[in-house]
Amino acid sequence: MKCYPVPRENLVLSIDNLKDDIPEEYLSHKECYENVIRKGSVLYDIFSELSKDRKHKAHQAPSNAYRISDGIMQNVNPFLLHFALFVPAITNQATPEQQAEFLKHGFGIIGTYAQTELGHGTFLRGLETTATLDLETDEFVLNSPTLTSYKWWPGGLGHTANHCVVMAQLYVKGKCHGPHLFFVQIRDIETHEPLPGLKLGEIGAKMGFNTADNGFLGFHNFRIPRNNMLMKNSQVLKDGTYVESKNEKLTYGSMVFVRVYLLSDMAYMLARAATISVRYSAVRHQSHIKPDEPEVQILDFVIQQHKLFISIATSHAFKICGLWLWQTYSKVMEDIGKGSMDRLPELHALSCCLKTTSTRDAGWLIEQCRLACGGHGYLMSSNLPSLYTTATAAITYEGESTVLLLQTARYLIKSWKRAMEGESLPATVSFLSEYFNKRYNKWENTPKGIVDGLKLVVAGVTKMCAESIQKHVSRGQQYEEAWNSSSVQLIKASEAYSRALLCEVFWFEVDKVSSTLSNNLAVVLKQLAELYITYWALEKRGDLLVYTTISKDDLDKLQERYEELLALIRPNAVGLVDSFDIRDEILCSTLGAYDGRVYERMMEHALKSPLNAETVNQSFHKYMKPVILKHKI
Numbered sequence: 001m002k003c004y005p006v007p008r009e010n011l012v013l014s015i016d017n018l019k020d021d022i023p024e025e026y027l028s029h030k031e032c033y034e035n036v037i038r039k040g041s042v043l044y045d046i047f048s049e050l051s052k053d054r055k056h057k058a059h060q061a062p063s064n065a066y067r068i069s070d071g072i073m074q075n076v077n078p079f080l081l082h083f084a085l086f087v088p089a090i091t092n093q094a095t096p097e098q099q100a101e102f103l104k105h106g107f108g109i110i111g112t113y114a115q116t117e118l119g120h121g122t123f124l125r126g127l128e129t130t131a132t133l134d135l136e137t138d139e140f141v142l143n144s145p146t147l148t149s150y151k152w153w154p155g156g157l158g159h160t161a162n163h164c165v166v167m168a169q170l171y172v173k174g175k176c177h178g179p180h181l182f183f184v185q186i187r188d189i190e191t192h193e194p195l196p197g198l199k200l201g202e203i204g205a206k207m208g209f210n211t212a213d214n215g216f217l218g219f220h221n222f223r224i225p226r227n228n229m230l231m232k233n234s235q236v237l238k239d240g241t242y243v244e245s246k247n248e249k250l251t252y253g254s255m256v257f258v259r260v261y262l263l264s265d266m267a268y269m270l271a272r273a274a275t276i277s278v279r280y281s282a283v284r285h286q287s288h289i290k291p292d293e294p295e296v297q298i299l300d301f302v303i304q305q306h307k308l309f310i311s312i313a314t315s316h317a318f319k320i321c322g323l324w325l326w327q328t329y330s331k332v333m334e335d336i337g338k339g340s341m342d343r344l345p346e347l348h349a350l351s352c353c354l355k356t357t358s359t360r361d362a363g364w365l366i367e368q369c370r371l372a373c374g375g376h377g378y379l380m381s382s383n384l385p386s387l388y389t390t391a392t393a394a395i396t397y398e399g400e401s402t403v404l405l406l407q408t409a410r411y412l413i414k415s416w417k418r419a420m421e422g423e424s425l426p427a428t429v430s431f432l433s434e435y436f437n438k439r440y441n442k443w444e445n446t447p448k449g450i451v452d453g454l455k456l457v458v459a460g461v462t463k464m465c466a467e468s469i470q471k472h473v474s475r476g477q478q479y480e481e482a483w484n485s486s487s488v489q490l491i492k493a494s495e496a497y498s499r500a501l502l503c504e505v506f507w508f509e510v511d512k513v514s515s516t517l518s519n520n521l522a523v524v525l526k527q528l529a530e531l532y533i534t535y536w537a538l539e540k541r542g543d544l545l546v547y548t549t550i551s552k553d554d555l556d557k558l559q560e561r562y563e564e565l566l567a568l569i570r571p572n573a574v575g576l577v578d579s580f581d582i583r584d585e586i587l588c589s590t591l592g593a594y595d596g597r598v599y600e601r602m603m604e605h606a607l608k609s610p611l612n613a614e615t616v617n618q619s620f621h622k623y624m625k626p627v628i629l630k631h632k633i
């Protein structure tokens with residue numbers, strides 16, 4: 001058994017058979033998959049050793065070893081679901097005895113999380129896969145009764161995983177008890193052949209994520225032991241007794257874990273895009289500012305700073321808020337472990353809106369970074385296109401953004417009603433109770449004043465939603481119809497809430513630690529936090545004009561301050577992205593390498609194109625030449 005010391009980047013990045021001779025973009029769909037399995041298997045071996053040292057706990061932040069694989073895989077790791085969802089689902093939802101049983105092979109098994117079906121992804125109560133108890137044999141019989149009930153999308157399901165956690169409708173003695181999770185072996189450990197009674201395959205090429213091996217799975221009278229239902233929260237006894245969970249939503253806990261994690265993940269995606277685009281903008285000279293002077297670094301154009309510095313700031317915002325949300329998640333998980341689920345709705349609401357905002361922002365900001373690099377940003381070798389397709393997948397997976405924002409809106413409306421009834425609220429929504437006392441407060445053009453203003457927007461929009469729902473109900477609509485009629489405003493309330501949270505947590509966390517930092521570092525971090533908050537105050541000026549006492553003059557001053565901050569950050573811009581400390585081998589970009597040899601790297605990469613192996617491609621003689629000669633005058 002090879003034994004690796006805890007991997008360091010140097011060790012992992014120095015392993016020869018982890019390097020690619022041919023850039024991935026020149027491999028076929030099948031070769032891409034085989035290539036990532038080759039590299040992923042080496043990493044899986046290393047990370048398995050690492051994880052053994054770290055004993056998987058239900059809510060332990062994943063190790064940053066996951067980051068090293070970004071550089072090695074240069075795309076999505078098909079083993080990712082094993083670590084991201086399969087193991088957390090078992091440690092979250094199985095009894096200790098089941099955990100010992102299901103994970104006894106340690107990393108000798110490779111799992112995924114099979115919940116989404118061809119016909120359902122959002123509405124989990126509509127899932128069609130069934131798990132029916134057979135009392136005589138003490139087994140569950142799994143079936144996919146329709147084509148739309150086939151599991152569809154789970155990562156690693158097509159050809160990689162040999163086990164999965166499956167979400168299926170539980171049937172006991174003819175009664176349906178809703179979606180539950182089951183531990184299922186799907187392939188033979190030795191031969192990797194699909195087990196009898198299963199139909200397995202991959203779902204085909206995608207916009208990105210093409211090495212994730214997203215697959216489909218159909219069951220035909222497939223039997224598993226009764227004990228394979230994850231029974232930490234609810235149980236099915238040998239005699240067929242169903243013991244209900246204290247809270248049926250605990251079954252959805254695995255999704256909360258990934259949603260919480262994604263905030264940090266997006267911080268890292270953005271850090272990569274910002275590093276590439278800012279370094280390139282320092283190297284690229286184009287056009288003049290003063291006509292009689294040489295061509296300038298494009299980073300000296302203020303509009304380029306406007307496009308890029310928000311990404312530096314946002315990466316830090318997501319990193320800091322991601323840590324804050326992780327601490328909240330860990331605390332709530334501890335409380336649940338002690339039997340208290342009071343804060344689960346709050347955690348669900350926070351994770352829904354912050355996952356949505358971070359993934360959406362990462363998407364458009366990475367695209368903005370790409371566009372800021374001109375044509376060269378459009379090259380696959382820049383790595384910006386791949387960062388974009390990988391990041392934007394997260395807007396959909398782990399809960400589609402619209403759906404999750406409506407979940408947060410549900411919590412805001414409930415909180416508003418409690419506030420109007422004089423109930424005390426959790427700190428993250430207590431500002432709703434202060435709306436009527438604070439809505440005419442004098443505007444303060446400071447970061448704290450902006451945060452207070454953004455909170456007033458949340459309260460004002462939430463109030464408007466509650467009134468809209470009430471109006472529709474009074475006109476005869478059922479509550480659910482009234483909710484649907486008001487959903488455009490409800491989404492706005494959640495988006496505003498998420499932005500206010502990000503600004504507040506970012507500013508106050510930076511403010512809190514600044515006294516512990518060197519003066520220079522504190523100054524720069526505060527500049528980034530103030531840039532972030534001022535950027536969003538200007539973006540949301542319309543809402544601030546409606547719901548606060550901000551004036552046109554205040555906005556003009558904010559615009560001026562924003563432009564001052566761009567100028568203040570400019571001298572530190574390259575240093576700030578260097579401080580993300582992402583090695584070239586993990587950045588994988590011809591535009592963003594630390595040494596700035598952009599043009600040499602672009603040419604080196606271009607020459608690796610298989611098309612450049614010969615000066616005249618065979619298609620000339622086969623196809624072009626006959627046509628040219630035929631039409632030659």
Ligand SMILES: CC/C=C\C/C=C\C/C=C\C/C=C\CC/C=C/C(=O)SCCNC(=O)CCNC(=O)[C@H](O)C(C)(C)COP(=O)(O)OP(=O)(O)OC[C@H]1O[C@@H](n2cnc3c(N)ncnc32)[C@H](O)[C@@H]1OP(=O)(O)O
Nearest residue numbers: 062066083084121122123124249252255261348397398399
């Ligand atoms: C080494 C690496 C380690 C880690 C890396 C980690 C991450 C790496 C990055 C990426 C991972 C890699 C690849 C991506 C993998 C993708 C996986 C998936 O996509 S898995 C499938 C995800 N699917 C979903 O998220 C489905 C979305 N739908 C839902 O969540 C629910 O159906 C929905 C909430 C929309 C509706 O719920 P429903 O029960 O139908 O009804 P309702 O809206 O009435 O809600 C009822 C009640 O329940 C509360 N609630 C709902 N969901 C939750 C929850 N998750 N937790 C807690 N509470 C919940 C809801 O608030 C409501 O409560 P009240 O009635 O208001 O009290």
Ligand SMILES: Cc1cc2nc3c(=O)[nH]c(=O)nc-3n(C[C@H](O)[C@H](O)[C@H](O)COP(=O)(O)OP(=O)(O)OC[C@H]3O[C@@H](n4cnc5c(N)ncnc54)[C@H](O)[C@@H]3O)c2cc1C
Nearest residue numbers: 113114115116120121122153154155393397398399400402
């Ligand atoms: C790259 C990638 C990887 C994935 N990996 C996995 C995985 O490993 N395991 C897994 O189980 N799944 C996985 N998924 C599936 C993912 O979780 C689903 O795609 C997601 O939950 C959305 O479900 P859906 O695709 O069925 O869209 P739908 O739920 O059909 O939604 C389609 C549209 O309808 C709208 N809509 C739906 N419901 C509502 C509502 N109540 N109110 C308003 N609008 C609504 C949505 O906003 C959306 O725009 C993955 C998906 C992708 C793209």
